[in-house]
Amino acid sequence: MTTLNLLQRGFSMAYSEAGRGLPLLLIHGYPLNRRMWAPQLLGLADIARLLAPDLRGHGESQAVPGPYNMDMFADDLAAFLDALGIRQKIVLCGLSMGGYIAFAFYRKYAARLAGLILTATRAAADTPQARLARDQSAELARQQGVNVIVDAMLPKLVAPATSKNCPELVEQARQMMAASSLEAILGDLVALKERPDSIPTLSEIHLPTLLLPGADDQIIPLQEAQALHAAIHGSVLKVIPDAGHLPNLENPAAFNAAVRIFLNRLKPAEEP
Ligand code: MLT
Numbered sequence: 001m002t003t004l005n006l007l008q009r010g011f012s013m014a015y016s017e018a019g020r021g022l023p024l025l026l027i028h029g030y031p032l033n034r035r036m037w038a039p040q041l042l043g044l045a046d047i048a049r050l051l052a053p054d055l056r057g058h059g060e061s062q063a064v065p066g067p068y069n070m071d072m073f074a075d076d077l078a079a080f081l082d083a084l085g086i087r088q089k090i091v092l093c094g095l096s097m098g099g100y101i102a103f104a105f106y107r108k109y110a111a112r113l114a115g116l117i118l119t120a121t122r123a124a125a126d127t128p129q130a131r132l133a134r135d136q137s138a139e140l141a142r143q144q145g146v147n148v149i150v151d152a153m154l155p156k157l158v159a160p161a162t163s164k165n166c167p168e169l170v171e172q173a174r175q176m177m178a179a180s181s182l183e184a185i186l187g188d189l190v191a192l193k194e195r196p197d198s199i200p201t202l203s204e205i206h207l208p209t210l211l212l213p214g215a216d217d218q219i220i221p222l223q224e225a226q227a228l229h230a231a232i233h234g235s236v237l238k239v240i241p242d243a244g245h246l247p248n249l250e251n252p253a254a255f256n257a258a259v260r261i262f263l264n265r266l267k268p269a270e271e272p
């Protein structure tokens with residue numbers, strides 16, 4: 001783990017890195033952290049430079065108070081790339097909230113992107129009911145602490161088969177979520193609730209785009225990825241079997257194989 005002080009952004013960002021070549025920036029979901037990308041850092045370092053930061057407030061990045069928003073996260077990531085001196089185009093891979101951030105990044109920094117990988121995510125904004133649920137979660141977290149959020153999310157986070165067959169993975173996810181600061185949870189809940197509708201962005205995306213939903217996602221149903229596929233020109237949809245909301249962790253072999261094919265097709269165009 002390395003820490004970068006993002007002075008203009010007002011916090012220090014922790015990140016993990018592996019490999020060389022085309023930068024692949026991995027953006028975790030809510031309320032997780034960069035450790036969720038361990039199987040990608042292990043399995044893809046021979047073909048890309050993997051960069052997995054902890055978003056502000058998360059993991060080992062500084063626990064700055066919220067509220068957060070998706071543009072703010074996108075600006076943090078652009079500052080992170082600047083601090084690393086990365087001028088070449090990157091591939092951005094976002095899981096769930098990381099996907100919402102990827103849409104914001106695309107709107108602000110499309111010129112920095114060579115491709116997008118969107119996993120376990122959706123384009124639509126929260127419904128009024130979902131917005132209310134965010135407020136209720138924030139209230140509960142304030143009163144009872146982070147674990148109340150963890151207990152509510154954990155049963156839905158992975159596919160039923162993963163819960164049954166891989167208790168150690170469920171425990172790993174629980175520990176990752178439980179390590180979140182209250183600042184991160186509250187900051188994220190505002191960002192999630194207030195996030196804009198990204199459906200109008202989809203038809204404007206003119207980049208190689210890979211969609212990797214988990215077949216048994218209980219948080220964001222498969223139809224959401226099918227809608228992304230229909231709306232993003234030329235996108236490739238690969239449903240990850242035996243996986244729920246964390247396809248990269250639940251079925252890393254299938255996930256990494258799909259990313260590898262995608263990157264190998266991109267690389268000739270991106271290499272000098
Ligand atoms: C996530 O995994 O980032 C969240 O489930 C996203 C959401 O709640 O909309």
